Amino acid sequence: MTSATELPAPAPADPGTGTTGLGTSPLRTDALPKALGIYPYAADLWAEGLLWGAVLRSPHPHARILSVDTAPALAIPGVHAVVTAADLPAGPDGTPDGAPTGQVTADRPVLAAGVVRHHGEPVAAVAADHPDTARLAAAAILVEYEPLEPVTDPEAAFHAPPLHPDGNLLRHLPLRTGDPDAVGEVVVEGLYQVGRQDPAPIGAEAGLAVPRPDGGVELHLSSTDPHGDRDRTAACLGIDPDRVRLVGTGVPGATTDREDLSFQVTLALLALRTGRPVKMTLTRAESFQAHTTRHPALLRYRHHADADGRLVKVEAQVLLDGGAYADVSAEALASAVAFSVGPYTCPNVFVDAWAVRTNNPPAGRMRGEGALQACFAYESQLDQLAKQLGIDPVEIRRRNAMTTGDPLPTGQAVTCPAPVGALLDALDTTPLPALPLDDPEADWLLPGGPGGAGDPAAVRRGIGYAVGMVHMLGAEGEDEVATATVRVSGDHATVICAAVDSGQGFATLARQIVQSVLGVSEVYIAPVDSDQSAAGPSARSRHTWVSGGAVERAALMVRHQMLQPIAADFGMSVELLTINDGKITSYDGVLGMPVSEALEGRELWATAQCRPHPTEPLDPETGQGDAFVSIAFCAMRAVVDVDIELGAVRVVDVTVAQEVGRALNPRQIEDRIEGAVAQGVGLALLENLRTEGGVPVNASLTGYRLPTALDTPDVRIAALLEERDVVAPFGAKAVSAVPAVVAPAAVAAAVRAATGLPVGRLPILPEDAIAPA
Amino acid sequence: MEHGGNLVNRTIMLPASVDEAVEALAVTPGAVPVAGATDLMEAVNAGRLRPAALIGLGRITELRGWRYEDGGTAVLGAGLTHARMDRPDFAALIPALADAARTAGPPQVRNVGTLGGNIATAAPAGDTLPVLAALEATATLARAGGVREVPVSHLLTGLDPLRPGELLTWVRVPLLHAPQVFLKSTGRSGPARATASVALVLDPARRGVRCAVGAVAPVPLRPLEAENWVAGCIDWDARGAEGAVLIDPAALAAFGEYVAGACVPEGGAHGEGSGSAAARLRRTVAVLARRALGRALK
Structure with a gap:
């Protein structure tokens, strides 16, 4: 018997295969220390004589800052520095209160000056010799706010007074291709809503800043973009990028950008101001306020099809709620527009899409941003078409499936492998899971979970299919290298x-x-x-x-x-x-x-x-252009059990067929798919950071429901198709994002099949799954 | 203030017996007893509660078990954890309480969270509370120099609240030797807070059915009329006979509607919900009550 801290004998590097290199499945070298809890993260870092940072955040979603009085905080013994926007160097164009920053679009102040635009926006920060002192001092800062009416409805953002000098419209992207007057024999319409999913990483934001003798600063944090973050941090601090060094620490979960810019700039500023190392770790409640979420979306679709179910025309309006700052909303919108029809061919496509600014929490990057919201809508539409025409849902997808060489509605030809039909075919080679038995010993299999109220007589099983796509690499002319x-x-x-x-x-x-x-x-x-x-x-x-x-x-x-x-x-x-x-x-x-x-x-x-081949921006009038380097495809079959009296849904099984180009590490691919499916199932049934008047109401791990092992289905891989992508290194495609894009749509399709209800919003609440017997 | 050094320079006492604990409570005004701390420390960490002192109850081993009294009553220690109540020996005694304990949260919470803590916190969704209400349990409150006995429901409603200096020590529950059911609806498979729960116990000796609905109101609600009505619909004499039909299925459904109508008012359970939200909650309670009685009589 070994003690918990003692490392067991290291496992062989690649059990079973006996070889190394591509195509084998060696274990991650950090797997064991992570499993044992001895892997160091930023929150574990220490430096001699360090101070602790704390941030004061806005309690209002929208308010004018009338005054900030830091004196009460500075009067507390042990407080070494208090910083506000006034302590930031002027921006490059001489703007006071620091240069705005942000991913893709720089419109976010590091510390709010004059106005706060979302609940939890950082206003001031403190460095003190004890974490509790720092927090007490942050709370002691007197900020006088004049609360303003928050704009929380994205549809109201168009006409609301501008919340930011850049206005409320973050991007409008139309897409026009084909004949606007084309009419199909059948028309189906739908309105779809996607909630606000939080990345909820297992480790909250944490970092350590150490001042350097040359006037620069060294930042130890779990950045996922060290150079980008270095450049943006240096710009905000008004120092040369070479004087900022970002040292990567272990990343405790990242399905989005880690550590918001405000966090690291503030941390660096405190270290420079005090001349001492400063460490900051956010609480779980702060973490929910600090990072960006998935874009909540409203999508209105109209599909025209002929009597055989072939798509004639797709019309769509897409509205993404970008929250208070632009971040990557423009990119997400491009994805939503370019993939608005999904992996199907359709000659006539007319889309108008908007990303708008509101006083809701800022939205940002999160696995398949934009593409995911569109996938839920177009796959729901295909289900509706299939129902109306009496065609099997898989068959209608097969009839419209795109193949290599077909054009996207943006006019770009899909030159990478696009075996959509083959993916759909592969799903049914895996047998369906067994039906639950009317057996008291098996009650844990019922919706509602172990010891739940599930009643076999009220359970209906549903099987749903979905296919989806997402691009890889930066789009629209971004230099990828x-x-x-x-x-x-x-x-x-x-x-x-x-x-x-x-x-x-x-x-x-x-x-x-x-x-x-x-x-x-x-x-x-x-x-x-x-x-x-x-x-x-x-x-x-x-x-x-x-x-x-x-x-x-x-x-x-x-x-x-x-x-x-x-x-x-x-x-x-x-x-x-x-x-x-x-x-x-x-x-x-x-x-x-x-x-x-x-x-x-x-x-x-x-x-x-x-450096992959270059891309070009989408035309602002027509949405046309070769904007993407390559595209990943995935098909899924979800099996759910629904207690139609209580509306409880249990996802029994998700079977995945994915185009991977070449499986470089099959086990790692399976892990990534499992993780992405879990996240997709979370969005489909549980996860929604709800806001009331712009204020999150469930920003805790009690209120924000992440899927547990009991909520996560068995994930089976029906096929990893390996059709080499000739332009990609190794011929391999990325694997993590596309299953997350497809899983919510597949679960929704399965709930639809079980209940006969339309299912127009994610997450699917119990009340959306209560059906007449 | 959201965060703070709430426990800096604060007193924590660790009495080893009930007597020591009530003594500590008497001499330290504002001291808060703490057992599993799953609710209390969350409130402290969030800055909602700043106790002047804490009295840790973990060392009072006498409160972590149970004993029998008069052959018909179990006297449960307030320090019984949810995990302990879920074990087969306890489940054979008071099945509904075991069911509630089993679904009360993830294992980490059930391992430390206690029966007494569930009562003292009195959260609307506290899982053991409707069971205690249906069982008409009473609580023993100890203070320096005496004890008193109060129905748990009076504690919860504030009719007869915990007074300063009093410690919840024991919970008296009748042993009914008959089917008991606890059902909760959460909308997910993993552990979660109940949106509605129903506890139902049969009392064959008195030919009674007792039922309580949790999570729809600040305290568990007893639909007394529905209980009385349905007790008359049950063929008590057929109990135990092979293949006997104890109740007409239509009566089961009517019981569910009766309970829901009694416990969820029109126009929202919490006063602010829309009519349709109330209707959904009614429906959920009706389904839970119907299924609970159906399982009890199976």
Whole structure:
């Protein structure tokens, strides 16, 4: 019996397979320490003489700040600094109270000045010698507010007085293609609503800022975009980006951007102001206020189809609630518009989409932003069409399914593999789960959970299907690039790449890539910091592609340097040599030399970049353009049991078929799919950060219902289709976002099948699933 | 103030017996007894409660079990945890209380949260409360120099509240040796707060049915007329006979409607809900009450 703190013997690196490299399933190296609770996160950091930071947040969703009096806070013993917007350097154009910042669109103040635009917006911050002192001092700051009427209805935002100098319309994107007068034999209409999903990461925001002797600052936090965050932080602090260093710590959950900018700029400012290290950890309640959520959406759709169910025309209006600040709303909107029809072909598409500013919590990046909301709407429409025409829901999808080469409504041809029909076919190769038995021992299988009120007589089973898509990498002309360095010395290799392993498994993948190319088994992945070359954010499913591609290129360059002299000696080309298990062998078996011998004590280095082909912005009048690098597709079958008297829903099983290009690490792919399905099921049935007058009412882990193990279905993988994407490194597609996009639509379809009700909003509340017997 | 060093320089006492605890309560005005702390510390952390002192009850082992009295009554310690009440030996005694304890929350909460704490917190959705109301349980309140006995429902409604210096020590529950059911509706499979719950116990000796509805009002509600009516619909003499039909299915459904009508007023349970929200809650209570009686008579 080992004690809890003692590490058990390390598991073999890749059980079962006996090989390393791409296509195998090695365990993550951080899996064991994370499971044992000994893996260090930012909240565990410590520095000699550190101070503790605390933030004062607005209690109003919309108010004018009449005055801020920091004197009562400064009078508290142990308080070292209090900062407000007035302490921030002027912006580049001379604007007082600091330069605005933000992802994609910079319109958010680091600390509110003059006006607060959402509940929980940071107004001031304190550094003190004890966390409780810091919090008490923050609460002692006197802020006089004049509450203003909050704009909380996104539809009212159009006509409301501007909440921000940039106005309330964050983006309007129309899409026009085909004949506006086309008419189908059947027409179905629907209004769809998606609630506010919070990323609710398992670890709340935390960080440590250490002032540097050169007047700069070092930030230790779980940023998922170290270079972007460095540049934005430096801009807000008015110092050179080279003087800000971001050191990545373990990321405790990230399905969105980690650590909002206000958090890290404030932290850095406190450290610079006091000249001492400052640590800040947010409470769970603050965490809900600090990070961005998924965009709540309202979607109105009209589908025209012929008698066979083939789409003739799709008309849609999409409204995204961006909350108080723009963040990535413009990107999310582009996704919602470009994928408004889904993975189907339709000649005539007319969409108008708006993202608007309100006084609700700001919305931002979150797995498949924009694409997810559209998927729920177009898949609900297809279900309606199938019902009206009496066609099987799978058949109607098959009839409209897009294939490689078909155009998106934006005019872009889908050149990557798009085997939508094959994905649908693959689902039914996996048998359906067994029906629950009328057995008291099996009552835990009923909706309502173990010990619940479930009654087998009132349970109806429903099976629903959904297909969806989401783009990978930055869109609309964004420069996508990552840089990586690979070094080989002795019998091991090192990868230096600033791509953050946010839990998606990039470190494991980088190790596999180098093992594959260089044949060395021991690969060290250097910790990420912003002094390394940039690799960009861990978002938009990009690291497998750009950073993985850069690591592969660098490794290939090292391989060439290593093999070139040997090949020359033997008078053969480099291509005839292979490296396996640390040994270089020639095609004819004459040569067999260990890698360490070939290196002759040298170190070989190479740095390479990967930059996928460029994209272009969508036309602001017609929504046309080649805006995306590549697209991922996924099909799902959800099986639910609904207690139609109580409206309790249990998702029994979700079966997934996904196009992955090439399965680089099958187990990791399955993990990612399981996680994404759990998050999708959460949005479908449970998760909704509700607001009343702009104030969140359930911002706690008691009130905000995350799926537990009992709410999460069995997830089965029917197929991982491996049709190489020729332009992608390794031919592989990203895997994490698209299952999260499709799962809510699949669950909604299944509830629809079980109850016969239309199901027009997410999450599906019990009252939406109570049906006549 | 949302956060703060609420426990800095504060007194925490750890009495080892009920006598020591009531003594500590008597000498420290404003002291708050704490058992599992699952509700209390949340309030402290959120700044809603700033107790002058805490009296930890964890060392009072006598309150963590139960004993029998007069052959027909179980005297339950206020320190019984939900996890303990869920164990088979306890479930055989008071099945509805075990059911309520089992669904009261995640294991971490059930391992420390106590019966006494559930009563003292008196949350509208407290899972054991409708069961105690249906069982017509009484509570023993100890203070320095004496004890008194109060019906739990009087404690909850504030008819006869806990007085300063009093500690909830024991809960008296009749042993009915008959089916009991606790059902709650949460809208999810994982542990969650009840949107409505129904506790129903049969009392064959008195040919009675007792029922309480939880979570729809600040305190559990007893639909007394519905109880009396349905007791008359049950064929008590057929109990135990193989294949006997104890009640007409139509009466089951009518009982559900009767209970819902009595416990959920028109126009919203909490006074602010829309008519349709009240209608949905009524429907839920009706379904729970019907199923509870159906299970009890199965």
